[in-house]
Amino acid sequence: MCLAIPAEVVQIEDEMATVRIGDALRKTSLILLPDKAELGDYVIVHAGFAIHKIDPEEAAESLRLLRELASFASEEDHG
Amino acid sequence: MEYLDEYRDPEAAKSLIETLHRRSPFDRQIRLMEICGTHTVAIFRSGMRQLLPDWIRLISGPGCPVCVTASEDIDRSIWLSRQPEVIITTFGDLVRVPGSSSSLHRERSRGADVRVVYATLDALRIAEENPSKQVVFLGIGFETTAPTVAAAIRQAAAQGVDNFSVFSAHKLLPPAMRALLDSKDLNLDGFICPGHVSTIIGAAAYEEVVSRYHIPCVVTGFEPLDILHSIHLLVDMVLKREAKVINQYRRAVKWEGNLAAQRLIDEIFEPADATWRGLGMIPGSGLKIREKWSTFDAVKRFAMPVIEVKEHPGCKCGEVLRGVMTPPECGLFRKVCTPGDPKGPCMVSSEGTCGAYYRYQG
Numbered sequence: 001m002c003l004a005i006p007a008e009v010v011q012i013e014d015e016m017a018t019v020r021i022g023d024a025l026r027k028t029s030l031i032l033l034p035d036k037a038e039l040g041d042y043v044i045v046h047a048g049f050a051i052h053k054i055d056p057e058e059a060a061e062s063l064r065l066l067r068e069l070a071s072f073a074s075e076e077d078h079g
Numbered sequence: 080m081e082y083l084d085e086y087r088d089p090e091a092a093k094s095l096i097e098t099l100h101r102r103s104p105f106d107r108q109i110r111l112m113e114i115c116g117t118h119t120v121a122i123f124r125s126g127m128r129q130l131l132p133d134w135i136r137l138i139s140g141p142g143c144p145v146c147v148t149a150s151e152d153i154d155r156s157i158w159l160s161r162q163p164e165v166i167i168t169t170f171g172d173l174v175r176v177p178g179s180s181s182s183l184h185r186e187r188s189r190g191a192d193v194r195v196v197y198a199t200l201d202a203l204r205i206a207e208e209n210p211s212k213q214v215v216f217l218g219i220g221f222e223t224t225a226p227t228v229a230a231a232i233r234q235a236a237a238q239g240v241d242n243f244s245v246f247s248a249h250k251l252l253p254p255a256m257r258a259l260l261d262s263k264d265l266n267l268d269g270f271i272c273p274g275h276v277s278t279i280i281g282a283a284a285y286e287e288v289v290s291r292y293h294i295p296c297v298v299t300g301f302e303p304l305d306i307l308h309s310i311h312l313l314v315d316m317v318l319k320r321e322a323k324v325i326n327q328y329r330r331a332v333k334w335e336g337n338l339a340a341q342r343l344i345d346e347i348f349e350p351a352d353a354t355w356r357g358l359g360m361i362p363g364s365g366l367k368i369r370e371k372w373s374t375f376d377a378v379k380r381f382a383m384p385v386i387e388v389k390e391h392p393g394c395k396c397g398e399v400l401r402g403v404m405t406p407p408e409c410g411l412f413r414k415v416c417t418p419g420d421p422k423g424p425c426m427v428s429s430e431g432t433c434g435a436y437y438r439y440q441g
Binding site: 002004005006008022029031032033034042044046047048049051052054055058059061062063065066067069070071 | 082121198300329332333339
């Protein structure tokens, strides 16, 4: 099952990282990650491997689209 | 938590649902299928099924890897666990799936060495720690799991771990989507495409399905607002009679996917025909280990016999996986098939449709 929660990179040693997922710390391999991970980055982890580094700009843009849709909806409610 | 709480805002969810209600009534149902077990669970857990307008029908498809694994592959895994000096390593879900006459769980109580691991590299470590044993990893999973298995095989080769092998029963989702659409009895209007499978294969991987079948696809995140956003995007396209791929889950999915992981899959595996529970044989929908890496292929290392498969006669897992039947329509559901005593894999797995119905919507 996919772990839907993004993990924060808190330590890096060669190709392994320690990530924080919620309150838990986990060892995660970085060998499948195309981008270089740095401390404080958020990554998507699947079964012990980081598979994607979250791009904060992409995240902000998609959240903006989402909020736009939701606020447009609530404006209609009250309008 | 970062990248999480903002996608769970109940006020925003409420307004997204209300907007959908204002669009009704339609002259027909809009049928959307999710093909990822994590989406199935997220949809049930959020309670949104009861809140959506009744002209939107969410259908759970073959998105649970354990559930779609063919009975013969379950039986072959059980056969492997009975071989002398073998340690079976697997993700947890598979252990309790009933085969024709046993399960890995039952074999373990009879003395088989079956170990649940969190990651494929843990399986490799067990092989290193037990040089006199044969350690087999059961490769059950979609495109998200395949690169992690490929990484373990490559590392085993690099470190000379020759008592490690993989039973590859991996499945690829786009061929299964084509098979579902070819079956004609589903009348789907759109796909809620999986999140982390798409992290690997990219949103671009659905373009072929979209152009061939003219069906909208939205790559979707796992939080309630992600899923509601995706439903909006799909409904928009259905109404405009448009079909394209939209990537709603841009924070975790690139258009082209994870190219490093794709290259690794391609290095170790090649596409192969595969049998899915409920869908039958689908050409090119599986992955087999390439000849170059065949020393790590459990199928080559062990002379597996042909096993005659017996499934529970009343189990409708196959129909549930194809989305043509809901769990409560199965005669076994809740009566004799429960998470405590499952008759089929869809009830065993935490992400199986029957398990989700049992827990969240009795």
